[in-house]
Amino acid sequence: MATSLRRKNALIVGLSLLAGIAFVVVMANLRPGPEQSGAGAQTRNVRVMPITPMPFRVEAQGYGNVRAARPWQAVARVGGRITHRHPDLESGNLIEEGTELLRIDPTRYRLAVTSAEADLASARSSKRELEQKAANTRMLLELEKERLALAEKELERVRNLAERDAVSRTRVDEQERATLQQRQAVQSLENELALIPSQRDNLNARIARAESALEQARQDLEDTRFTAPFDVRIHEAGVEQHEEVRPGQTLFRADGIARAEAVIQLPIAQLRRLMRQLPDAPEATHGEGLLDLHRRTDLSRISARLSLAGDPDTTWDARVTRIASGLDPGTRTVQVVLSVEEPYRSANPPEQPPLVRDMYVQGTLALETPDDVIVVPSAAIHEDRAYLADDQDQLERRSVSVAWSQNDLAVIDDGLKPGERLILDDLVPAIEGTPLSPTRDDSALETIRTQARGSTP
Structure with a gap:
């Protein structure tokens, strides 16, 4: 029995060895041979x-949001009740330059102008009166000086006569008193003239205060009206007619439509590569060296365009305005400002929408290699x-x-x-x-x- 078991084990071992040898031979045949040439x-x-x-047209691309190149925020400088509100003062509407959009009740501000004008007129009248008084006093002074000269001559004559006992002492005393009185009259007029400059300065200050008050009153009256300073698109309107407003309150916001800007976050590596194509580009090995390139390089050579994110067929021609200060160390990007002139001119919604605030766009800067x-x-x-x-x-x-x-x-x-x-x-x-x-x-x-x-x- 033991002999049979040993033969069986030997047979199993032999078969295992044969299977291993066969596997090695097959794998060797399947292995690819050396490279042939x-x-x-x-x-x-x-x-x-x-x-x-x-x-080759080198491109640098980034993304950012559109903002107004010329925003306008209407803030109340005076308080009062809204008496006029333009019917088109609603978000999204386009308003032409010179259109009156809001008016605050101007009644009390007109009264303030009238009062200030009256104060100014009174001050100017007082000054004219003072100047006339000064002229009159100068004329009287000349007359009194002539009378004083005559009185002094008469006093001298009377004294000479008194020395010869031709007149009494009483007559001399009377002439001396008359001469002294005349001197006092001249001195009084001279004192009045001496006070004229200070009185004039006082009136000039009063006039200046009145003019300032009138200017402030007129400015307050002007501040009751809000007129579009240029063609705008209303962004937000926060007041209604008959509403009471206070100084410092924001009434509405609008954006100029002559130009729009997009602040594009551009990778530093792409911007550096683009700038190297400029023949007069300065060396900038670090991202910080790129931040003042708009002062050292003619950025007008770089072509630029904006496209709507997710819709590359909707594009606007742009130009590089400046490279904004600041560097994002996390994303290694620089803010490049692209501007689009008259973004509403070619607008044809929905195929070609205008470029408006807060649109998310892709900016592409391009420059051809010099060689x-x-x-x-x-x-x-x-x-x-x-x-x-x-x-x-x-x-x-x-x-x-x-x-x-x-x-x-x-x-x-x-x-x-x-x-x-x-x-x-x-x-x-x-x-x-x-x-x-x-x-x-x-x-x-x-x-x-x-x-x-x-x-x-």
Whole structure:
């Protein structure tokens, strides 16, 4: 019995060894052989295009919200009851420049103007009276001075006569008293004239106060009316007719329609790449160095457009106004302000809506490279390698350096030369030296040219 069991175990072990050997042999036969090249490999049909330098439109894209370039907020400077409210003072309505939108009861402010005008007239009248008084006093002073001169001559004559006992002492005393009185009259008039300048200054100050009060009263009266300073679109209206308003209260908000702005959050890397295409662009290695480029670079060379987020067919031509201060360290973005002139001119809702506040839009900045560059489809780059058809129509795998990628295109910095043939197909497996049967695809080249110019193929 034991002998039979040992034979059975030996048989099982032997069968297991045979199965293992058979598995190894089968796997060895299934393993692919070494890469073949030359005539031993099967010829592959491939599409190729010639490497051709071409102009390239560098783009930088970001998103942001639209805001008014010229907002207007109507704030009450005076209080009172609303006596007039324009029927079109509602959110979304367009209002022409010069239209009266609101009026606060002007009655008490007109009375204040009348009172201030009366005070000013009184002050000016007092000044004219003072000037006339000064002129009269000067004339009287001249007369009194002449009388004083006569009195002094008479006093001298009487004294001479008294020395010769021709007149009595009483007559001398009388003349001395008369001369003294005349001197007092002259001195009194001179004192009055001396006070005229201070009185004039006092009246001038009174006139200035009256003029200021009148100007304030007139300004208050003017502030009872709210007239559109330019063509506007009403954003928000918060008051109704007959409502009492107080100074400092916001009555309504509106936006000028001559120009709209969009603040676009643009990645620093994209903006830096775009700026490098400017022939006079300063070096900026850090994001902070880009923030004052609008003062050092002519941004008008950069073309720009806005499109409605989610609807790329709805677009507006724009221009780069400035690069706003501030850098978002979290997203590494810079705020670029794009402006659109007369955003309502070409509006044709619903196909082409106007550009209004709080729209979420995509901004695209574009600039053509100063020199032609080598552009290939991004799909033709396989892990930093390009597949080429060499002069013997064999596969060559070459390392390339991609400067940047944009819209399914790759701009090659190094590794490809003009005239070489790039394989457009994805070869699997891609074996160096595989014989090829290349077919030139001119339509692919034209498509790339179109995409490189920033146009839709």
